[in-house]
Amino acid sequence: MADISIGPNPHTQKSFYEQVGGAPVFEKLCREFYKQVEADPEFKAMYPEEDLAPAERRLRMFLEQYWGGPTSYQAERGHPRLRMRHNPFAIGPKERDTWLKFMRNAMNTLELSPMHDAMMWDYFERAAHAMQNRA
Ligand code: HEM
Incomplete structure (x- = not known):
């Protein structure tokens, strides 16, 4: 739990990553998300690799x-440039909403505090809308 009395001081505040429980929480989130991708042939068809583990x-x-x-992402993949990396995939409202639905379900398997849940969900909603590249 974040300590409400500390304030957003970067010297005293733990990262969001640490606050929510670190690696196991992000592992679970992504596992639960991709389980649903695996189970949806139409959505899965968008993914270039048959094996979803690398994604x-x-x-x-x-x-x-x-x-x-x-920061292993940066070390391995360089600058994220997520919008550019998503350009090859046709992401319209339907794909965006399916992605968000899977992510909402995945988040529901975590036990985030209401504050952390709201922060993460807000980010995903904004990011998913930003990733839309087709009408
Ligand atoms: C809006 C709907 C979205 C769709 C349909 C979608 C679909 C995809 C697909 C098909 C890939 C290729 C899989 C791979 O080989 O890595 C991919 C990669 C990726 N997506 Fe998405 N995505 C969406 C939104 C997002 C959002 C909101 C985020 C982040 C918050 C995100 C993060 C990533 C990342 C990090 C990669 C790997 C990039 C790389 O390093 O190559 N995606 N996505």
Whole structure:
């Protein structure tokens, strides 16, 4: 739990990544997300690789880094440039909403505090809308 009395002082505040429980939490989130991708042939068809494990790992590393955890994503993949990396995939409202639905379900398997849940969900909603590249 974040200590409400400390304030957003970068010298005293733990990262969001640490506050929510670190690696196991991000592992679970991405596992639960990709389980649903695996079970949806139409959505899965968008993924270039048959094996979703590498994609799951990239998402996990990216999210860990984004929320203040290890920076292995950057070390392995360089600058995220997520919008550019998503350009090859046709992401319209339907794909965006399916992605968000899977992520909401995955988040529901975590035991985040209401504050952490709201922060993460707000980010995913904004990011998913930003990733839309087709009408
Ligand atoms: C809006 C709907 C979205 C769809 C349909 C979608 C679909 C995809 C697909 C098909 C890939 C390729 C899989 C791979 O080989 O890595 C991918 C990669 C990735 N996506 Fe998404 N994505 C969406 C939104 C997002 C959002 C909101 C985020 C982050 C918050 C995200 C993060 C990533 C990352 C980190 C990668 C791997 C990039 C790399 O290093 O190559 N995606 N996504």
